[in-house]
Amino acid sequence: MELKSEQALIERWGGKTEPLLSVVCLAYNHASFIRKALESFLQQETDFPFEVIVHDDASTDTTAAIIADYAARYPRIIKPIYQTQNQFSLGEPFSTRLFARAGGKYIAYCEGDDYWTDPTKLQQQVDFLEQHRDYVITYHDAFMFNSKGIIQSPQLTGKLRKDATALELMQGRPLSTLTVCFRNLVQELPPELLGVKVLDICWWSLLGAYGKGKFMEGISPAAYRVHEGGIFSMQPSRQRIQMAMHAHYSLARYYNRIGNNALYEYFLIQVFGECLSLISPLSKIQALSTIAQNISLNLLRRLSPRLARS
Incomplete structure (x- = not known):
């Protein structure tokens, strides 16, 4: 799909630029992947404005330069943050802090080595949340792949392919993180959760205090990349359990x-x-x-x- 210019996107939004939704994207040494992620965001067909907050965590490759190129072409949409010292290694919960910096009523999350495949994804998720106040989060399926091809599809199976009650969310119900769109309500972490590396479990638990979760089967699966630089997916099993x-x-x-x-x-x-x-x-x-x-x-x-x- 050919990318629209920034002006064409803004015209589709009726000239508005104040975002209803913020895409939060974390990147670290994703030079081989970040273009695919950013373009999957820019290909979203929405009738509302969105922004892309992309956070480069002091990459040592050319990730920051690639982000800067897209930010120069889409200055009112892509909002880059460049770190000079790696925040993840310091145990800083920077992803959650980005929610507080986001201008959107809703947050969609996708890391720089993953990407979306359905250009109507955000429109479907926001439409649902706008119409159903008792839901706090929407999510859909993904497939896992590596350099050799798809290694797991679907990612969500069995009872996970359904809606989540508020209690299930509070219990840290597994969701496919790169597929979520949720109300921007968690902007800081309780002190007990500082230093946790698997933060998505904590986000779902905190969000469960505000409502239910909706599984949206009609959205095409997103692409979850497994590679040597993956923070969680490539950790040894023992390390993942410890996290x-x-x-x-x-x-x-x-x-x-x-x-x-x-x-x-x-x-x-x-x-x-x-x-x-x-x-x-x-x-x-x-x-x-x-x-x-x-x-x-x-x-x-x-x-x-x-x-x-x-």
């Missing part, structure tokens, strides 16, 4: 502080399961035996006074 466990533990601490005991216990159970998955089979048996002994002792302590009185 998720840290997110769940941080969420447990947050919900404990605000007095939501049900979610506090839910996330502690997730942490417990992830801990078990990281240890050897023999250690699992020993751990479960210790837990069973502790439970038995606690029950005996509770029952002993009652037995003595009977």
Whole structure:
């Protein structure tokens, strides 16, 4: 699809430039991929203005130069941010901070190594959210691919291919992050969640306090690229579990502080399961035996006074 000029896009928007939606794109050493991502944003066919906030996290390749070229051609749409020191390595939650800098009522998220395939994606998602105030987020499917071709399609399977209740969102229900469009309501993180690397789990949980999630099957799947530079996808399995466990533990601490005991216990159970998955089979048996002994002792302590009185 041929790219329209910035002027042509603005004319389609009736001359308006104040964004209803902000696309947030994080890039790091994505020189081979960033053009495809940016062009998939600019090919969106909407009747409303949008902006693209693209954040280069101190890339050491030519990513920043490529972003600058597109920003020069679309200065009222593409809003670049260039870091001189890598924020991810510092543990800075810069992606969430970009939501606060966004001018849009809605946020769509896609990292610089992924891209969208459906030019009507944003229009469909915004139309739904405008008409359904009880929903806070929309999402659709994606396919995973690498340099050799598609390796998983669809990405969402089974019960994940349906709407999410508010509670399911608060429980960190898995979503395909590059497909989401949500209300711009999470602009800072609670202190417990600072330093979490798998932030999307936290976003969905916080958004669940405001409404439900809508799975939009009619939108063509987005493209999730698996490559050596991928922050999460190319991590060893053990490392991915540890990252998720840290997110769940941080969420447990947050919900404990605000007095939501049900979610506090839910996330502690997730942490417990992830801990078990990281240890050897023999250690699992020993751990479960210790837990069973502790439970038995606690029950005996509770029952002993009652037995003595009977």
